[in-house]
Structures are given as C-alpha cells and as structure tokens.
Amino acid sequence: MATTTGRTTVSTVETRGADRIRAMDRFSSVILYIVLTGVALVSAFPFWWMIVASTRRSATILSTPPPLVPGTALALNYSELVTGLPYWRNTFNSLFVSLSHTILVLFFCSLGGYAFAKFRFPARDQLFAIMLATMMIPPVLGIIPSFMLMRWLGWIDSYLPLIVPGVANAFGIFWMRQYISSSVPDDLMDAARIDGAHEFRIYWNVILPIITPALAALAIFTFMGRWNEFFFPLLILKDEMNYTLPVALASLQNLYSSEQGVQLLGSTVAILPIMIVFLLSARRFMAGLTAGAVKGM
C-alpha cells in the first residue's frame, strides 16, 4: 500500500518510508506471532493436561491451582485400567479393524480412481457424478436400517460391519482419481498395453507403485477415521472383549466415573499412537490432504 505513495515522493522520503514499513511489518509480525503461538498452545495444551492427569489420582487432579506436571500414580491408574477392561485387547481390536479396513480402502479406491481417471467408457461422467452426489447424503439417515441390516447378516459383535462397508468409498475414489489424472502419464499404460499386459496387471504392476504419495495420505486419513469412529461400533459391539478403543473409553467413563486419572490414561492410550503417527507424517499428510481438497473444487 505504501509503495505507491513512496513512488510519487522524493527519494529520501522513499527510503525513510520503506524503513517505516519494515518497522511496521516487524511490529505486526510480533503481534501475529503472539496470536499464532497462543492459539497453538490452546490447541496443544489439552493433550499435555491429559498426560499430566493420567499420572495422577483424582484427588491431586482436582486441586487449586490445577497441576501442570506429571504425578506418580501412573502404575496405580494402569492397574485399574487393565482390571476394569481388557484394554490391550481393545487396543489390538482398534488396530486390527483400522488396519484391515485401510488396506482394503487403498486397494478398492485406487482401482476405482484409476478407472475414472484413465479410461473412457460410456456413462463414465454420469456415474462419477452419481458417486460424488452420494457424499452429500448425511450418514445419520441410514443409521437405524444399517444396524438392522447388520443384525440380519448376523454381524452384531463382529468386526465385519466396521471393516467391509465403505472399503470402496466415494471420497477415496474421488481422491485417487484426482491424483492419478494429474500425475500419471498415459504413456506408461500405453507401453504396458503394447507389451500385452492385461488391465488389472497394468494397475497392479505399473500404476500402484507410482501413486504411493496419494495412497499414503489416504491411508493415514482412513486409518484415523476408523481408529476414532464411535457411533457405529457403539451399536455393533456388545461384548467388552470386542470393544474398540472409543467404545472402551465410553465404558471406562461409567466404570471409573470418579477416577479421572484412569479415564485419561485410557484416553492417552487412544490418542498417543495416532498422534505420533500424525506428527511424524504431518507435512506430507497435510500437503496431500489440501492438494485433494483444492483440486476437488
């Protein structure tokens, strides 16, 4: 803004003006750093609090001023956590469900995305539009009949309802299509076709190996979603041996309603692994996420 005023005046004023702008920029960037750092602290603090509280009994959690450093009751909280629920089994269940669902999602969604990105076939665009439209339906509409369907299928208290539906989902296919159509050259497929490879082989041997960045982002995203999913598992899983972590946490709240330390140790177990994975892959994950979101417009 001030560059234009500077240009119309004599050169000494111009340099002084530039200095002033630089000083102003420095001043405002200090303010901005304070704002951003404050917000970042608000974002991160509840996680620290969770870790602190998971090492304390409620008597020392509930004190004034609230404690900000870890205590000494981790072992006690842990022993109550694992006597109250088969918590490691629950963790394993979460891992198993999330991992198997994610692997299937990567396969079916990259396959579908590849078809939409690199083939021309009658009704392609219409089918693609229908698929996108299904994303706009709020899932709540199907929640009761889905539960009934799982009962008819005899899938109550099984992991199948958490693994199978959604392995070929609209979001994942859309995502993979965006990536494949923008970054996989056609020459690659043409060359393989001339060599006589059939189409599935081309997908498996040629396409899959070169779309790993998009697969990685989709994998993290899918894994997180399944790991944290609560409503549907809550309806499906009845036996505590079968609980996934969020369902186990809800039950922990009832079991230890007055012992926050145990509840928050359970929360820590549910959050920490996925947070570490996220922090290690944050840069790549968010770059992938936003590329998909913006290209989708």
Add this chain to the structure above:
Amino acid sequence: MAQGTLDARAGRPAAKLSTMQQVRRSLWPYLFIAPFFILFAIFGLFPYLYAFLLSFQEWDGISPSRWVGLENYSTLMSDAVWWKALYNSVWLLVVTSINLVIAFALAFILNSGLVRFKDIYRTAFFMPIVASSVAIALVFTTLFGLNYGLVNYVLGLVGLGPIDWLQDARWAKPAVALVVIWRYFGWNTVIYLAGLQSISTDLYEAARVDGARWRDIFFHITLPLMRPTITFTVILSIIGALQLFEEPLMLFGGTASTSPGGTDRSALTVLVYLYSTAFQYVEFGYAAAMSVALFLVIVVFSFLYYRFLGSASEA
C-alpha cells in the same frame, strides 16, 4: 480440464485393436468401479431408502412391525423434546460456525508472508482433529469442572466465573460449542490455507501496482476466489454440526447417563436424542422418522446456503 486431452491420447492406440479386444477392454473400467456401486447399494442406498419405509412403522426391533402411516411424524411435530433437540443442534451449528471465521483469519495470517514456521503452526492447529472425539470429551470433562477445573481456574485469574459448565443449563451448550470449535478450527485453517496458497501472487502484485488497498484486495480478489473453498467448508460444517454426537453425549454422563444432554436437556442434540430413542427405548420407527426429519433439515440448510450465499455475486 486437461483430463479430456489426456484421455483422447489414451484412446488412440486402442483404435488399432480388433472389436473383440475393444469390447473386452471396455469392460475393465466397469469392473474396477463396480465395488463402489455394489457396496453402496447394499450398505448405503438400501439403508437410506429403508429409513423412509421404517419411519411409517412402529417397531421395537423384536415383535412384528406395525404400519402406522404418518403417526411417527405427527408425534414428532408435537414432541417438545424433539424441538428442543433440534433447537440445540441449530444453535450449535450457528455458534460453532465462528470457527470458520477464526480459521480464515489464521489462514490469512499464515499466508501473509509476515510469519515463518508455517508448517509448525499448521501442524499444531491440526492436532485436535486427529484425536478421538470420545477421548477429547473425557479430557474436557475434567477441564470444565466447577471447583477444580482448569478453565474456571484461568477465568478466576482474570476475575471471572466460576461457571458451572456441565451442570448449569445456560452453559451446557456453550461448553459443547467450545469443544467443537477447539476441535475443528485447525481443520478449516488447513483447508483455507491451501485455498489461499493456490491464488496466484501475481494477482495481488497487479492489484497493488494499480493502487488497491489491502481491504479491496481482500474483498475483491481473495474472497471471490475463495468462494468454492468456503462453500466446501460451510457444507461440511452444516452436515457435521447438525450431527454432533460424541461431545454432547460424553460431556454429560456418556452412554449410561440418566439425563442425556445435561440439565433440562439443554445440550441434547438430535443425534443424542435419536440414539436414546432407538437404542435405549427401542423405538426404531420413531427414531427413523427423526433421521428422515434431520436429513430434510440438513438439505434445507445446505440449500439455503447455496441459494443465498454460495452463489451470490462478488459485490
């Protein structure tokens, strides 16, 4: 898009093949996309359609269901709890939409070129969305405590409160809103930042050379170009906020709560009410009618947004 030209090129070698080979080849893509349509038909479309059918029935999940016509809907219309839950959900939608404003401001700052460490801030802001919302609700339950909660302690330092976040009917909804805003602003910041980064800096340069002030640049360049991204986040917010479940359930006693939604049901959302209707009172038909009604509400809100804001010209 560039898409079309690439495809045309891919089609050329295929033209040299025999008809039989072409037919065989053209079956592959259908095979590749079939899993989506088959799974959607079974686990998506069927439940969606069946929800409408079920909403005209009375069913406890065990004995034979009974066709009751529009009775569930007329009950719903005179159900004070339903209206309260709907009001609470819409209230939460309106209040939590502030997180879009916060997110836009943060994204604008991060994109301004005045600050470094963009990746670190972006990662920190995004952390809440990564965590399980059930676990987060347990964490906030302790933070919101009346006498010993950290939120009240901090408020006390500046001479405010204490606020009985989880027992006082007036504060239950704000408590849920705070958790939701905390959870989602980072997600929206990351999306907005990506949108802002995709706007070419040449446009800003050109505007500056022409003497535009930053306010003009913001309202005449940034906002119009960000409209698709904003629409995307608003629609996601509408769908998400009207289906809030974990936070209002877990903050007020969880699955065994005798008063879901807290004192006077002041934070009872539609989904929490639906959950207790279907799975505690086993009224599947009535709950299905609720899900249909909520579906329509979501459609109406999304439509209103498109109609009045999403497509408005950039004046």
